[in-house]
Amino acid sequence: xxxxxxxxxxxxxxxxxxxxxxxxxxxxxxxxxxxxxxxxxxxxxxxxxxxxxxxxxxxxxxxxxxxxxxxxxxxxxxxxxxxxxxxxxxxxxxxxxxxxxxxxxxxxxxxxxxxxxxxxxxxxxxxxxxxxxxxxxxxxxxxxxxxxxxxxxxxxxxxxxxxxxxxxxxxxxxxxxxxxxxxxxxxxxxxxxxxxxxxxxxxxxxxxxxxxxxxxxxxxxxxxxxxxxxxxxxxxxxxxxxxxxxxxxxxxxxxxxxxxxxxxxxxxxxxxxxxxxxxxxxxxxxxxxxxxxxxxxxxxxxxxxxxxxxxxxxxxxxxxxxxxxxxxxxx
Numbered sequence: 237x238x239x240x241x242x243x244x245x246x247x248x249x250x251x252x253x254x255x256x257x258x259x260x261x262x263x264x265x266x267x268x269x270x271x272x273x274x275x276x277x278x279x280x281x282x283x284x285x286x287x288x289x290x291x292x293x294x295x296x297x298x299x300x301x302x303x304x305x306x307x308x309x310x311x312x313x314x315x316x317x318x319x320x321x322x323x324x325x326x327x328x329x330x331x332x333x334x335x336x337x338x339x340x341x342x343x344x345x346x347x348x349x350x351x352x353x354x355x356x357x358x359x360x361x362x363x364x365x366x367x368x369x370x371x372x373x374x375x376x377x378x379x380x381x382x383x384x385x386x387x388x389x390x391x392x393x394x395x396x397x398x399x400x401x402x403x404x405x406x407x408x409x410x411x412x413x414x415x416x417x418x419x420x421x422x423x424x425x426x427x428x429x430x431x432x433x434x435x436x437x438x439x440x441x442x443x444x445x446x447x448x449x450x451x452x453x454x455x456x457x458x459x460x461x462x463x464x465x466x467x468x469x470x471x472x473x474x475x476x477x478x479x480x481x482x483x484x485x486x487x488x489x490x491x492x493x494x495x496x497x498x499x500x501x502x503x504x505x506x507x508x509x510x511x512x513x514x515x516x517x518x519x520x521x522x523x524x525x526x527x528x529x530x531x532x533x534x535x536x537x538x539x540x541x542x543x544x545x546x547x548x549x550x551x552x553x554x555x556x557x558x559x560x561x562x563x564x565x566x567x
Contacts, residue, residue, distance in 0.1 A: 274545035284542050285528035288535040291349055295534045296341045300361045303338065307331050307368060314471045321470035325478075328471065332479025335368025336376075336487060337517045337533055343380045344529045369483070370415075370452055370476035372445035378436050384529065387503045388495045393436075394488045398495045401485070408484055412477045416453065418446035491522035500527065505553035506540065513537055523552060 276284075307328060314324035341347050342362030348354040359373070366373040379393040386392045396411075397404050414426065419442050422430040437445070452472070459468035491504050504523040512520035518536040524543070525531070531539050540547075547554060 274549045276543070276546050281543060281546060282528075285531055285539060288532075288539050289346075289349065289528070289530040290532070291351065293341060293347050293349075293532040293534075296338065296347050296361070296532060297357075299334070300338050300347075300364050303331060303335055303368060304364055307335075311471050315467060321466060325470040325474045328475030329478035329482070332368055332370075332475045333482035333486075334517060335365040335479065336483050337519075338362065338365025338368070339373070339376045340365075340380070340487075340525075341532055343377055346530060346532045349530065367448065368476075369479050370448065370472070371480075372441075372448040374437060374441035375419075375445045378441065382436065384526070387526065388492055388498050392495075394492065395495060397484050397489045398493075401489065404484060404489055405481075408477075408481050411480070411484075415477070415480075416449065418449040418453075420446040486516045486519050487522070491519065501547070501550040501552050505555055506547065507555055509556055523547070 310319070310324050310328050310331065313319040314321055338361050342358040342365065345355065345358050347361045348357045362377060363373045366376050369376075383392050383394045388395070396407060399407075414422075417425055419430070419433070419437070422433075455468055455472060456465075459465045490507055493505075497503050501523075504526045506523050507520040509520065518533050519525075521536040521540045524536040524539045525533070527543075528539065544554075
């Protein structure tokens with residue numbers, strides 16, 4: 237069956253209760269207990285998610301071509317003087333942020349899923365996304381896996397964004413500074429942060445991450461030596477750092493603030509606001525990812541619509557852009 241055909245049935249599942257052909261699953265299925273209000277059992281919830289989890293995520297592959305091409309085009313326009321550097325920096329910052337979607341999908345093996353001989357595609361796309369943020373792939377891979385294992389706990393790497401948005405901005409400034417130090421040298425300059433990371437990364441990871449940082453520093457030195465510092469600043473450093481700031485806000489802070497719950501349906505929120513689904517590449521529906529990581533980002537909205545009765549019954553946080561105290565979602 238064509239994978240798109242499976243997805244088109246999703247909007248009828250909650251009402252009809254029909255079954256969908258499911259791929260083999262080595263894990264234990266969720267309990268089949270029915271929820272009294274939504275009528276969607278955990279087993280049916282799993283079926284809905286599987287119907288929206290294609291083997292090949294073609295939109296993600298297209299994005300993996302469009303984003304670096306766009307980045308290169310804007311850089312070329314800036315270098316050629318055909319566009320003001322400040323405008324290039326603004327556009328590149330958004331493009332850089334979008335690159336994390338490639339990383340995110342690759343970490344979970346969603347670009348090409350369940351086909352071992354094509355697993356390398358996930359790694360390649362992961363590297364494309366990481367370089368668009370000026371970061372080595374292993375850094376984002378290892379930390380995101382830990383994030384899912386220890387969401388909202390002290391062992392969650394993303395817990396560093398906990399606090400107010402103003403505090404996050406201050407942490408971002410520090411993070412941007414530390415990002416200029418190759419990880420291999422951090423043990424000499426910043427032994428505290430290095431000790432916390434030492435158990436996460438292998439020696440090979442450290443070398444690869446340090447190599448990406450070294451390229452950034454080499455470009456800085458070259459720009460200073462040739463009198464092109466502003467090009468480095470506006471076409472690389474500012475965009476990648478602002479892209480990471482957007483990542484900190486829309487992927488880490490907004491979905492999990494105030495980081496006070498660790499249960500399956502409460503550790504992440506749905507944040508509904510005008511344009512949010514488009515501007516964040518559906519990460520305003522980040523709870524759907526934590527519930528079912530196999531579903532690619534472009535299907536979060538469909539999964540949300542199908543499971544909204546479940547989310548309400550489970551007391552999930554369905555809110556606007558504001559991040560007030562936790563409250564039970566309402567119709």
